[in-house]
Amino acid sequence: MRFLAFLLAATLVLASAPAEAADDLRVHVLDCGQMNGMETEPFLPDVADRPERMDLPNRCFLVLHPQGTLLWDAGLPDSFKAHALSWYLWITSLGKARVELGERLVDQLAALGMEPADIDYLALSHSHFDHAGQAGDFRGSTWLVQKAERDWVFDPELDNDNIQVDLLEPLRDAKAIPLDGDHDVFGDGRVQILSAPGHTPGHQCLYLDLAETGPVVLSGDLYHSLLNRERRVPPSFNTDRDRTRQSMDRIEAIVAERGATLWIQHAPQSGPLAPALAR
Numbered sequence: 001m002r003f004l005a006f007l008l009a010a011t012l013v014l015a016s017a018p019a020e021a022a023d024d025l026r027v028h029v030l031d032c033g034q035m036n037g038m039e040t041e042p043f044l045p046d047v048a049d050r051p052e053r054m055d056l057p058n059r060c061f062l063v064l065h066p067q068g069t070l071l072w073d074a075g076l077p078d079s080f081k082a083h084a085l086s087w088y089l090w091i092t093s094l095g096k097a098r099v100e101l102g103e104r105l106v107d108q109l110a111a112l113g114m115e116p117a118d119i120d121y122l123a124l125s126h127s128h129f130d131h132a133g134q135a136g137d138f139r140g141s142t143w144l145v146q147k148a149e150r151d152w153v154f155d156p157e158l159d160n161d162n163i164q165v166d167l168l169e170p171l172r173d174a175k176a177i178p179l180d181g182d183h184d185v186f187g188d189g190r191v192q193i194l195s196a197p198g199h200t201p202g203h204q205c206l207y208l209d210l211a212e213t214g215p216v217v218l219s220g221d222l223y224h225s226l227l228n229r230e231r232r233v234p235p236s237f238n239t240d241r242d243r244t245r246q247s248m249d250r251i252e253a254i255v256a257e258r259g260a261t262l263w264i265q266h267a268p269q270s271g272p273l274a275p276a277l278a279r
């Protein structure tokens, strides 16, 4: 019921442009594409009873705070929308999946009466292609990035074979606040970046003190599915699996301490989906 109420509220907010005039903390769930029929082996190694495939919807979040705006994650690259068939089989070391982007973030923002110049801060949970795809459209925003992540992306000496550096290239000269741990974005504790390394060197989660739903932690890719959380299993392709387990323990402690709900961004059963993904 709470879930339905949230969607309803989101729809009402959608109807009242311009969206940036927030008088309280509000969040829009945005459609950042989907990766369906993904082979689960790399995500759930050594889990004998895992399903063979899983669907991974991809969400981004527009955070409207009285002091400013934050975009959390930047979705799949535009190229997944441009294809003539609107989807195609994507074949990589992660296996085969149907990867599709519905509407670009800039178009979803325009529907809210906003443009990239209205986004004060850009923060990516991490630099993989499904979270950094449209980051270049927000190169005018201030990038909130862990120093370890930024170094990993741009230092040619470091092994970052499983990211597409070109997607992040437009941010190389962007105004940035390099972080080394947690960060209170607007200074009142209601929007906090939580350092959670392991999936990538500077992976991070986002805490939101929402009145509507109660406090929430957005997972990034700390977990990809409910099963990853239940079994405390990091994917095989994480940069540091032990560090991931430490981050899981830390984020779970914060979730428990603050009475928060964890929304697993790729898990369709966890937290509200963007209306386009819920259909």
Ligand SMILES: [Zn+2]
Binding pocket: 128, 130, 131, 221, 266
């Ligand atoms: Zn992801």
